[in-house]
Amino acid sequence: MTRLAGPQGIWNSPYNGEYWRDSQGAERYRRGLYTFLKRTAPYPMYTNFDASSREVCTVRRIRTNTPLQALNLLNDQSFLEAARGLAERTLKAKSDAKSRIIYAFRLTTCRAPSAEELVRLQALLAKLKSRYQADPESAKKLGGTPEQAAWTMVAKVLLNLDETITKE
């Protein structure tokens, strides 16, 4: 089962038996803005990224950068799905590895990769492909063929670049 919410039990309300249900279908991919919030059981990702508790106003957000945020972006199911989505889009849009990397890189960073960056990403792709070809079981768990799995993890790297995460 995949869960958009992350940890189980976040929302087991003792009062009315309510619990967090993963959204299905198109609902699943709403923007975070529409995530239902309960003040007493905050959405874990928002806590990791210092969202306000909503008890007081937030005049200024303080700068943070913790390993908890890294784990969140790497391992949270919803971010994995995002990487899978980017991989699918990339595979559809272009037909060769090089132009696919450039395409995905531009989508995440709004610029073309340098020659050095391109080489590094090509090396990563080749390595991941051979890993997943040797281990199709893992590729399947990630939701596809070795090719798709490798691209999902390349997309994961692009989505975790400091340049992608940092808005400044």
Next chain:
Amino acid sequence: MHDFEFEQTVLRDMTRRTFFKQIGYGIGGLALSSLLADSPLAQTMSQDPMAAKKPHFPAKAKNVIFLFMAGAPSQVDLFDYKPTLMKYNGEACPEEYLKGERFAFIKGTPKLLGSPYKFEQVGQSGQWVSELLPHFKEIADDVAVVRTMQTSQFNHAPAQIFMNTGFQLPGRPSMGSWLTYGLGTENRDLPGFVVLLSGENNPDGGKACWSSGFLPTVYQGVEFRSEGDAVLFVSDPDGVPKEVRRDTLDALRDLNQMKFKQTLDPEIETRISQYELAYRMQTSVPELMDVKGEKPETLEMYGAEPGKKSFANNCLLARRLEERGTRFVQLYHRGWDNHGTGEGDDIKHKLPRLCQEVDKAAAALIKDLKQRGLLDETIVVWGGEFGRTPMNEGRAGSTYMGRDHHPHAFTMWMAGGGIKPGIVGETDDLGYKSTSDSVDVHDLHATLLHLLGMDHTRLTYSFQGRNFRLTDVFGNVVDKLIA
């Protein structure tokens, strides 16, 4: 690459934050990299920012566990025995005390409120301790009790931020950040500065209490959850074997490094090291949290019930972090704000409950560290952001016993590495003001840093054209606290 082109790249990619940082050093594009190489900033950047560093002089302690009693406990009901105050219980507070005073809630002339609790003399020192703290009595001879702490702030959020950062507004680095900046940390598989929360809600000062302020964010406190999994998303997703995880992190590091070389933005370095730490935490955190190896007697001593959100569990976890070399562990327990507006926040019902939640585990922590030989290298500090008035608050005619915020004299205790057990400071007969040895927040900071081998005037960071310190321009080491 041609130098001119290099300059163009640097200029183009310079972000706003690095621009201002570099302007701070008074240098521009082309000479940037060579000049920066000699600057202190570049020195911190070129090494692992969390690597253990040598202190200024030989240290008496290595690590700190700070038990922050958020909400501010009542000193006159717990540590500062005042028979005179008890004798004049219910009388109007003398005018001389109230002149020019500002209170958070008290209006008019309040009545004195003697403690309703019995005190007894304990241990070698013969210090007076309240009946609310039966377990503290067992460690009384191991701790230094400072009865004359004072602060400049009398509301929770600014006072908590002041106690943590030496300044009442958010934006300065906290104690734990300064410590990890100055000393690094010995266990590179866990964060060097960990925050654990318990009690009825989060500290009023919020995350500013463990912020790294203007220091690189690698030094900020990492908050572990006290319920369920301590750290979320610690396992790799299905279909991502360890080797794949490593491949992707290697690529991520290399690509971030390329960007860093262009921009020299230290936040990218932080990003790289936080991803690497996250990777190591995937192994170290499950090991840390697995208390199966703890003896039942140990759990019983703390009153810890694994899996429950409690101060006791957090104390046990603090010891486990300490054993693993974590530099600074800070526990917050919120709920001491006993104004007496009802049963939920008064001296008669609420205060005893809080003491029950905290007393046993705090004493167990000292005993446990001691029996493991860790107390010599660890300083444990217990206390809140201010104290409570010797007068009854009586907000809107409330008949419940309660006390308002009181910054002039309050009690903190500390024990362990280099701390001399005993009593520091005396207060007047009402416990209102100190009559000897006032210790203010900056003095506390200076003393803690001293015990950790740091001269508080030399632990500085250059920001906005000035060298900043945890102690700002204040702070004296309290000799009476040092063994």
